[in-house]
Structure formats: C-alpha cells, structure tokens
Amino acid sequence: MIHDQIRSYLLSHSADAEVAELADDESLLEAGVIDSAGMVDLIAYLEGTFGITIDEDDMIPENFDSVCAIAAYVDDKVGTPSR
Numbered sequence: 402m403i404h405d406q407i408r409s410y411l412l413s414h415s416a417d418a419e420v421a422e423l424a425d426d427e428s429l430l431e432a433g434v435i436d437s438a439g440m441v442d443l444i445a446y447l448e449g450t451f452g453i454t455i456d457e458d459d460m461i462p463e464n465f466d467s468v469c470a471i472a473a474y475v476d477d478k479v480g481t482p483s484r
Contacts, residue, residue: 403451403479404472410446411468414439425469430462440465447471453478 404425412423415434429435435443443465444455453475464474 403475404468406450407447407471407475408468410443410450411435414442414446423468426467428466429468430466435465443471447475451475451479 408423408425411429411434423429423432423434440460444460447453448455455478459474463470465471
C-alpha cells in the first residue's frame with residue numbers, strides 16, 4: 402500500500418535517527434524527519450517506486466509535509482487508493 406511504503410521509507414531514511422514513530426498528519430519538517438537533502442531523496446524514491454514524475458510546481462509543503470499529504474499526492478498521480 403502506498404501509505405505504508407511511504408511511512409516505512411520516511412522512518413528508515415529520517416534526518417533525525419531518533420525518530421521511531423510518525424503520526425499520519427505530523428509535519429515532517431517540524432518533526433525533523435526530512436530536510437532539504439532528504440526531500441530530494443524522497444522525490445527520487447517516489448518517482449522510482451511509483452513510476453511517477455513530480456513536477457517542480459508540485460514541490461510544495463501541501464503535497465509533502467506529512468505522510469497523508471504525500472500518500473494523497475502519489476495516489477492522485479497513480480490513480481489508486483493510498484490506503
């Protein structure tokens with residue numbers, strides 16, 4: 402499932418090694434889960450894993466600030482339910 406894959410990726414590639422849990426709607430930036438370099442890696446992961454292309458115009462906090470936001474964005478791009 403898209404949602405679970407994204408959560409797993411974020412937890413295993415967190416900018417803060419001490420992050421062990423992550424609420425679906427928690428801000429990834431505020432929680433220290435992702436930083437600017439991590440965002441580049443996340444985008445590459447999403448494009449490679451889900452076969453999508455993320456346009457520069459789509460790289461906004463509303464699409465990438467939480468697990469739910471990312472899952473909804475990817476779901477919209479691939480056209481399948483994220484949960």
